[in-house]
Amino acid sequence: MESSLLNLEQGDDETINSIFRAAHSIKGGAGTFGFNQVTEFTHLVETLLDEMRDGRRAIEQNDIELLLDSVDCMRLLIESIRDEVDCDLTKINETSDLLTISLNKGKEAEEVQASSEQSSANDQQQANSGQSIWHIEFIPDHHLVQTGNDPLLLFNALADLGELVVEANCKDLPAVTDIDAEELYISWQLTLTSSSTEEDIKEVFEWVEDECKLNITQESASSSDATPAQEPTEPDDSSNDVTPSVEAAPTPAPTVASAPPPPLEPVPEEIQTAKSQNKNVEAKATTKAKAEVGSIRVGVDKVDSLINLVGELVITQSMLSELGNDFDITKVERLTSGLEQLLQNTKELQESVMRIRMLPISFAFNRFPRLIHDLSKKTGKEIELILKGEQTELDKTVMEQIGDPLVHLVRNAVDHGIEPAEVRVANGKPEKGTIVLDAYHQGGNIVIEISDDGGGINRQAVFNKALEKGLVDEKTQLTDSQVFDLIFEAGFSTAVEVSDISGRGVGMDVVKKNIQSLGGRIQVESEPGKGSKFKVNLPLTLAILDGQLVKVGTETYIVPLITIVESLQAKPELINRVSGDMLLYRLREDNVPVIPIYKLFDISAENEQVDNALLVVVEADGQKVGLMVDDLLAQQQVVIKSLKDNYQQVEGVSGATILGDGSVAMILDVPGMITMAMKNASQAQLHKRTPILEGVTS
Amino acid sequence: MTKILVVDDSNSIRDMVSFTLKSAGYETVEARDGQEGLSKAQSGSFDLVISDVNMPNMDGITLCGELRKLVSFKFTPILMLTTESSGDMKLRGKAAGATGWLVKPFNPEKLLATIKRVIR
Numbered sequence: 001m002e003s004s005l006l007n008l009e010q011g012d013d014e015t016i017n018s019i020f021r022a023a024h025s026i027k028g029g030a031g032t033f034g035f036n037q038v039t040e041f042t043h044l045v046e047t048l049l050d051e052m053r054d055g056r057r058a059i060e061q062n063d064i065e066l067l068l069d070s071v072d073c074m075r076l077l078i079e080s081i082r083d084e085v086d087c088d089l090t091k092i093n094e095t096s097d098l099l100t101i102s103l104n105k106g107k108e109a110e111e112v113q114a115s116s117e118q119s120s121a122n123d124q125q126q127a128n129s130g131q132s133i134w135h136i137e138f139i140p141d142h143h144l145v146q147t148g149n150d151p152l153l154l155f156n157a158l159a160d161l162g163e164l165v166v167e168a169n170c171k172d173l174p175a176v177t178d179i180d181a182e183e184l185y186i187s188w189q190l191t192l193t194s195s196s197t198e199e200d201i202k203e204v205f206e207w208v209e210d211e212c213k214l215n216i217t218q219e220s221a222s223s224s225d226a227t228p229a230q231e232p233t234e235p236d237d238s239s240n241d242v243t244p245s246v247e248a249a250p251t252p253a254p255t256v257a258s259a260p261p262p263p264l265e266p267v268p269e270e271i272q273t274a275k276s277q278n279k280n281v282e283a284k285a286t287t288k289a290k291a292e293v294g295s296i297r298v299g300v301d302k303v304d305s306l307i308n309l310v311g312e313l314v315i316t317q318s319m320l321s322e323l324g325n326d327f328d329i330t331k332v333e334r335l336t337s338g339l340e341q342l343l344q345n346t347k348e349l350q351e352s353v354m355r356i357r358m359l360p361i362s363f364a365f366n367r368f369p370r371l372i373h374d375l376s377k378k379t380g381k382e383i384e385l386i387l388k389g390e391q392t393e394l395d396k397t398v399m400e401q402i403g404d405p406l407v408h409l410v411r412n413a414v415d416h417g418i419e420p421a422e423v424r425v426a427n428g429k430p431e432k433g434t435i436v437l438d439a440y441h442q443g444g445n446i447v448i449e450i451s452d453d454g455g456g457i458n459r460q461a462v463f464n465k466a467l468e469k470g471l472v473d474e475k476t477q478l479t480d481s482q483v484f485d486l487i488f489e490a491g492f493s494t495a496v497e498v499s500d501i502s503g504r505g506v507g508m509d510v511v512k513k514n515i516q517s518l519g520g521r522i523q524v525e526s527e528p529g530k531g532s533k534f535k536v537n538l539p540l541t542l543a544i545l546d547g548q549l550v551k552v553g554t555e556t557y558i559v560p561l562i563t564i565v566e567s568l569q570a571k572p573e574l575i576n577r578v579s580g581d582m583l584l585y586r587l588r589e590d591n592v593p594v595i596p597i598y599k600l601f602d603i604s605a606e607n608e609q610v611d612n613a614l615l616v617v618v619e620a621d622g623q624k625v626g627l628m629v630d631d632l633l634a635q636q637q638v639v640i641k642s643l644k645d646n647y648q649q650v651e652g653v654s655g656a657t658i659l660g661d662g663s664v665a666m667i668l669d670v671p672g673m674i675t676m677a678m679k680n681a682s683q684a685q686l687h688k689r690t691p692i693l694e695g696v697t698s
Numbered sequence: 699m700t701k702i703l704v705v706d707d708s709n710s711i712r713d714m715v716s717f718t719l720k721s722a723g724y725e726t727v728e729a730r731d732g733q734e735g736l737s738k739a740q741s742g743s744f745d746l747v748i749s750d751v752n753m754p755n756m757d758g759i760t761l762c763g764e765l766r767k768l769v770s771f772k773f774t775p776i777l778m779l780t781t782e783s784s785g786d787m788k789l790r791g792k793a794a795g796a797t798g799w800l801v802k803p804f805n806p807e808k809l810l811a812t813i814k815r816v817i818r
Binding site for chain 1: 707708711752753754766772773774775776781788789792795796797798799803811814815816817818
């Protein structure tokens, strides 16, 4: 509904209809479960929408704002019901007042409806005492049965109200040859003894009242004021030719309905239903709250593919076990192929299970249209949001945690990125700013890009600010990307003035921290005057990691593949010894500190000389380091086991995994290792050579 | 067993109606909109159709009209679920051949009592 409302700004009929339907469904659902607050509220919304739909009311911007507010209120109401708490009613009341005011502007049915409700209530009160005898004359139109109504069933319903005597009048019955089997020719004279009111009786005939002549009279004199629902019957065709109905009916043959004793107290019934309804509500609410905890919605196709795979796995297993029953060396080939199949099955099974946790990123994206709408209203900037790759799938856990950082990035793009309209026009850009959210898969990762066509990052402003904060010194030469990385430092904001959207200087560092805790990276590209682009690189899942196995001495470690830039053999002439233990390797134009893993973890390695050693260059926090290893082993997917859960947090290690041979291998925590290495290294030298590291580690 | 086709675009209403009917011993088939309802109706026979009015693709009124054109649905009771009890809506329903209407919100007892008026 929200998304449709945003579309409504263009305002075509189909959109209004779909909004109306959404409101309608909410109201219907709420009403059914007895959430009266919601129903009442939604009713107002619906009425407003109805007017729009019928073209009685022009669609104005403030109406749309109002409706958006209403959506918030409905959400609030529904949440409060789900959590079984009372919500703050002030906002809701305010909004509903606004709605009412807005409605009254159009002077609509509201009042009429209220009064008609009242009058019907009065009616009911009037006639609520004692039993009375009702004479009902029921003369259906010939085509009554063609709408699926059946007089017999109507009479049964009447019989539920009290004692009923049915007499059929076959006077109008044509000759047998002229009878059309699809028509109804009989009329009935009914006598009902019941405590029911005229309303109750009318209700039974409610569906046929336009297709018959119905004349209801009460025997007692007091009923004279009760007017029949439709125009009274012409007097001529009543009474005379009355035959007992069972004998002569070509169409559905009504039997004389033998009536059960009349319900003595109709009122308590109502109370009972109300009670049971309440119970329903309660039950529903609790189950809902429970379901909220850790349930996941999975497409049937995914489950089906799982079942298929399990089937294949079973087949492979039975094949292998049969092979094992009488195994000899000639069957090795079959064994190998069987094992290969098993490998294939396992891989597919793993992928399928992972896919269950995958959700399209639209779940995280769909809050942005509204956000942009609100922000552009607040800032007075016109902004168009383009969403791309919404079907890209992402692990549920990752999705939940990436939401807030994304919101922050988008807010930033609106506040700092997009310039005010005048500035844009002056720079020859379209008045309306554009923000693009894009998601796509790249290798085993998902990349989310947030780009704007705004002013870009002011390199000089960032640099000056960094100087001010003492993060860099004047002589430092930094590449563009290094400068842009500075905006992720704590307490950094280049916004000239702090607005309530962003610019308080908390944020980007938190964004970066959050993304890193998910095992991801964030990069900035920016071009002055053209805009900036934030690229968030995230692992698809937190449970499995693509890793490079490396050997150091007798130990195997796993380096997350996502962090690896390249692997190379160190050439002695490119190694600089700085001071003490610190080594720098000249990698093209970068100086990369070398971290010998054996030293860091205090184990022995086969090769402790850096000359000609194997270096795995990894990048974290925008900082490259070379990890010195003995050997590179295979690349493989490993299942992450938490060390924290099974043992305790270990510095420099993010987790562990169990390898194919049953041994345990540690997964290296690259940012953590860099921090460790920096602590160990000589601080003074470090500060002089690579000032940026200071910012990263402190 | 009495077979009922329930057509509504709202999951909760559909579940609710269906659940109520099933617990009363009826057999139900569900459809999400008029289009689906129509195709399900064509592929089987039903003793009763309960349909919402406001739905995407095909609304309840149209569905009703389409059903009445089918020989097997000529006399089948068709009930419309409405939130609006306006006469206009009822007239339109009637014109399309609807048997009657159920005004939402309803409670399970009421629903069962009401449909007894049109099915055995």
